[in-house]
Amino acid sequence: MTEPLRGADASTVWAAMESGDPLPGTGGFAGEVDGRLVRDVLGREPLYLDAASDGREWSFDPTDLTDPELLDAGTVIEPDDARGEVWSLPNPTTETDHGTAVDAVRDAVLTSVREPSPDGLAVAFSGGVDSAAVAAGVPEAPCYVAGFADAESHDVDAAREAADAMDRDLRVVAFDHDDIERAVPEIVRATGRSNAMDVGIALPLYFVAERAAADGFDRLAVGQGADELFGGYRKVVDPAEDHRVDADTVRGATREVVRSLPDQLPRDVLTLRAAGVEPVAPLLHDRVVDAALRLPADLLATDEERKIALRRAVADVVPDDVRGAEKKAVQYGTYAARELDRLARQAGYKRRMDDHVGQYIDALVAGEA
Structure with a gap:
């Protein structure tokens, strides 16, 4: 973890927490602010917790963690681990003109x-x-x-x-x-x-x-x-x-x-x-x-x-x-889906099989395809 907070400065996030403003003028943010873990209302920056850890392990990159769990968008986790939705998608008045x-x-x-x-x-x-x-x-x-x-x-x-x-x-x-x-x-x-x-x-x-x-x-x-x-x-x-x-x-x-x-x-x-x-x-x-x-x-x-x-x-x-x-x-x-399907069938994963492309992907990852 190279920085505690991405996408915004701490003062902006603090003001958004205090006011409950879900759209405080950023392109999204996530990270740690004075012991609090945060993720913006649209989840534009991912943040993961380690479900396998007894402590408070977290990262922007799930590969850093043993059992990564994506933090819900709009959520703040307090220093005492109390978790709650602080921001929700706003529902502003419709502009009719x-x-x-x-x-x-x-x-x-x-x-x-x-x-x-x-x-x-x-x-x-x-x-x-x-x-x-x-x-x-x-x-x-x-x-x-x-x-x-x-x-x-x-x-x-x-x-x-x-x-x-x-x-x-x-x-x-x-x-x-x-x-x-x-x-x-x-x-x-x-x-x-x-x-x-x-x-x-x-x-x-x-x-x-x-x-x-x-x-x-x-x-x-x-x-x-x-x-x-x-x-x-x-x-x-x-x-x-x-x-x-x-x-x-x-x-x-x-x-x-x-x-x-x-x-x-x-x-x-x-x-x-x-x-x-x-x-x-x-x-x-x-x-x-x-x-x-x-x-x-x-x-x-x-x-x-x-x-x-x-x-x-x-x-x-x-x-x-x-x-x-x-x-x-x-x-x-781009034909990416078409060719992924073609490769799956060429490897023996036919369309009549349940989730044939998914099975092929799993085999590729395991080095078996």
Whole structure:
């Protein structure tokens, strides 16, 4: 453990604890403040406790611990080990004026994407509105996209078109089956996750980060959080008819998806760090979260369009064709999930078997595949 607190200074966290303010103007934080362990409301920085320890062993890295347990987002553990939720996701008043709502998103997003220093920074770039908005804030930074080597993947195609439209330096990271077989055990060890979905999402992130690190960059800007905050998932469009969410309104379903971030983000953060870079996620800054939570349903998602407010907000910095582009999930757009499935079947794990890809991943980690 190199530092006791990440993501914010102690005075900011203290003020947030005293006031109960869940969005005190940071990009997330976790660590120890005067004997108290803390993790911010969206869990943007992971913190783990050692369930096997009688003491108070903790770390930002689960591989440091014997039996790591992720601390719940919004939680503070007192010096006497009393644990409680100090911060919960706010529910601000909905902004009904569309112009005002989009202006707030514009100010929050543009401020956040322009905030990171360009020194040592690269951008994970898939050609969608999220990564394009992030890239627009740091025009000097090179952009990276991953895709399977033997096919021009959707993400590579989209990234090439977007990079041309934005006049950006794009570096394509082509990965093959050997790369997948090498990276899977490293990702599983770093994240503690071996299910097919998590590994499929992590693979392209790992390859992009690994290449950026090899090129001399120590930070990678990512568009994480935009789909959750701005209504990017199909399941929030008609939630009353979608079994994947419990809510029956667009805003309710969007909040439900936002609450999934504390479990998702450690996978991405730990994957990027394992590959040698520090993640930078400007679209997860408190100011962006606050503006997104105030959006009315018809600026989030409709049958015709998703991430409506975000697309309107970046009109001055992202070309129209890029703003309107539809993107596949990263594991599908890069063919990472497809090729992981192919490798599993080639190794004898057929689709008729229960969780055939998960079984293959476990065998890879054990050195048996």
